[in-house]
Amino acid sequence: MSYNYFVFYKLYQKLNPESLTFSNFFKMLYNENEVIDMILIPRPKKFEIKDDVFEFKSGEYIFLSTKNLFKSAEKVKRVLKDFGVELFISYYKGSKTSIYVEVERGKIKEKSGYKLIVSSDGVKVYGNNNLGVHYGLMTLVQIIRNYGNTIPFMEIHDWPDIENRGVLIDISRDKVPKLETLYYIVDLLSELKYNQFQLYTEHTFAYREHEKVWRDYSPFTSEDIIKLDKYCKERFIELVPNQASFGHMEKWLSHNEYSYLAETFEFNTSCGEHYSHPFTLSPAVSDSIEFLDSLYRELLPHFSSKHFNVNADETFDLCQGKSKPLCEKHGKGKVYLSFVLKIYNLVKKYGKKMMVWADILKNYPELFNDLPKDVVYLIWGYEKDHNFDAECELFRGFEFYVCPGTSSWNSFLGRLENALLNIKNATESGLKYGAKGILVTDWGDNGHWQHLPISFPGFFYTSAVSWGFDKNQDIDLKEALSLYFGEQVSEILLEVGNAYKLLEFEVPNSSIFALVFIKPEFINKKFISKLKIEALVKTKDYLEERLSKINILNDNLIKYELKNAIEFSILAIEILLSARKSKLDSLEGISPVAREEFSIRLEKLINEFEKIWLKRNKMGGLSYSIEKLRKIQNIFKELKK
Structure with a gap:
């Protein structure tokens, strides 16, 4: 939605109604909530719209008090150019200046806070620091996106609830984004007021001595990281280095050269899953730490960040192989912590502050006295009812982040309601117990089949509630997304995100649409019998209606991403319908004709x-x-034989 505020102002001047301010006149034409709740994401804490308007004119200037804000000002300049206005950036405060940008700590007490004032004198953006000024400029960008080159007089005073607000995307489960895609994501995150970004890395950095590991994966090179780090830094985003360092090392350990570092080669998890390949570095092998040291030595110099996420999560097979004698002697928790402390010493050697996932440590509170205080503990959980409250209380006194997820992975269309409740739950607990940050995760398990837009609602909502929980917990996501992607795309994106709920049967960490393809062997009689034919038909009809809405949109990439995701989900439903109607024990009983059709589609x-x-x-x-x-x-082809 966009308003030409200037047109209404001229109409007001012409009519000159008595005893009616311009602000109230505008509200007569548009409902009051639309004016006060213009599309800003996140919504500011203090906001007042006033009578009168300011019009930007070509040939005027943006004054910057520091060169560090050039890229932020350039974004303002670029969005104004879309509305036909050409401004110039200057470090000289002289005549024809319409935007003034300065750090004024005396005027803004809150860390990274800002004030934005629009009056007859132009636009003034003051910040507690450079970061605060940048946030003010990003708010100005969104105001211009709403109104164009003529914006209402207003005053905004705003600051973040949580100091560090980051996004992690998975670049190790098959999908490695192009550098241009990461630039696009960083630009979006910058406008949404994020200040950290991570690329989850197992094997997708081009280590010079380890080409065999990354050869077929189009990894990021050192030059890519140098460029991305600079791009992020100019937009006030910290690119945090990330490298799997304990569990999730299968891409390394499956090669003969590294297999001797593995804990074991076959094991069962506590959930009953069977792995027939190595997974975890063994703490019983002395070379494990030397190996990590060689990776860190090459990786870390390319990042300006003072943080480093070593991960160290999900060490499923620890104590099931080479470290079993150590575990029997000292206990699993102490063996895990002992190795993590060795990693910690490595990280300190390279001048970084270690981040580590807390999923293992939370099980050993008796060891908390041995935990370093200068580490960031990452508390994660991805279901809507995850007990962040208990885990945050456990880590109170330590520096910790809460880490919810976008719920996009193991799906085609996402699990929107689960994502929003998960994010809200994490943020609320984080604020209650003093979280230093929030990191919303976007994983790529089992093929990374979700297209990028499926993750956008999670990015937008996390941005909003982590910045200002009270003002944003009930934000209209359709409206927020529409500022960037248009109303129709935003509506469809949110609608299909909740399509999984229509099946009236949910599975954790996945949608049934994707589960059909991820584990077709799990679609057995017990599973099929839980599905209702009526719910399957209703879901299919619902998705087909959204598909018809997608088909009439103008051609662009997001249209085809959503179309592809919906069509995969419809196919999954039709496969399940075929099995359910025939009361089959598994997908293997589907008729040959149907199997052939499904394979072609x-x-x-x-x-x-x-x-x-x-x-x-x-x-x-x-x-x-x-x-x-x-x-x-x-499977269908095997049955055909």
Whole structure:
């Protein structure tokens, strides 16, 4: 939604109604909430709209008190140019200046806070520090997106609730974004007032001595990271280095050169999952730390950040192999912590502050006296009812982040309600117990099949509630997204995000749409019997209606990303319907004719998926993702034989 405020102001002047301010006159034409709640994401804490308007004119200037804000001012300049106004950036405060940008700590007491004032004198943006000024300029960008080159007089005073607000995206489960895609994401996150960004890395950095590990994955090079770090820094985002360092090392340990570092080669998890490949570095092998040291030595110099996420989560097989004698002697918790402390010493050697996932440590509160205080503990959980409250209370006294997720992975369309409740829950607990940061995660498990826009609602909502929880917990996401992607796309994106709920049967950490392809062997009689034919039909009809809405949109990448995701989900529903109607024990009982049709349709969708993938992402990893999509197709073909 966009208003030409100037037009209404001229109409007001012409009519000159008695005893009616311009602000009230405007509210007569548009409902009051639309004016006061112009689309700002996050919503500011203190906001007052006033009578009269200010019009930007070409040939005027943006004054900067520091060169560090050049890219932020350039964003303002660029968005104004879209409305036909050309401004110039200057470090000289002289005549024809319409935007004044200065650090004024005396005027803004809150750390990274800002004030934005629009009056007859132009626009003044004051910040507690450079970061605060940057946030004020990003708010100005959104105001211009709302109103164009003529904006209402107003005063905004705002500051963040949580100091560090970050996004983590997975670049190790098949999908490695192009550098241009990461620039696009960083630009968006900058406008949403994030200040940290991580790329979850297992094997997708091009270590010079380890080409065998990353050869087929189109990894990021040292030059890529140097460019991205600079790009982030100019936009006041800290690019935090990230490297798996304990668990999740299978891409390394599956090669002969590194296999001797593995804890074991076959194991069962506590959840009953069976792994037939190595997964975790063994703390019983002395070379494990030397190996990590060699990685850190090459990786870390490319980042200006003072933080480093070593991960160290989900060490499923610890104590099941080479470290078993150590565990029997000292206990699993102490063996885990002992190795993490060795990693900690490495990180300190390179002048970084360690971040580590807290999923293992939380199980050993008796060891908390041995935990370093200068570490950031990352408390994660991805279901809507995850007990962040208890875990945050456990880590009170330590520096910790809360880490919810976008709920986009293991799906095509996401699980929107779960994501929003998960994020809200995490933020509320984080604020209650003094979290130093929030890190919303966007994983790529099992092929990274979700297209990028499926993660946008989670990015937007986390941005809002972590900045100002009270003002943003009930924010209108459709309105917020529409400022960037238009009303129709935003509406469809949110609608399909909740399509999983129509099935009246949910599975954790996944949507049923994707589960059909991830683990077709799990779709057995017990599973199929829980599905209602009426719910399956209702879901199919609902998705087909959204597909018809997508088809009439103008051509762009997001249209085809959503279309592909919806069509995959419809195919999954039709496969389940075929099994349910026939009261089958498994998908293997589907008729040969139906299997042939499903295989042909899947092949067509995979071809489209491949084309869409390559628009935003590198080639490396694509074949592995598609191989996973073909799992059900291979089952159908085997049955045909």
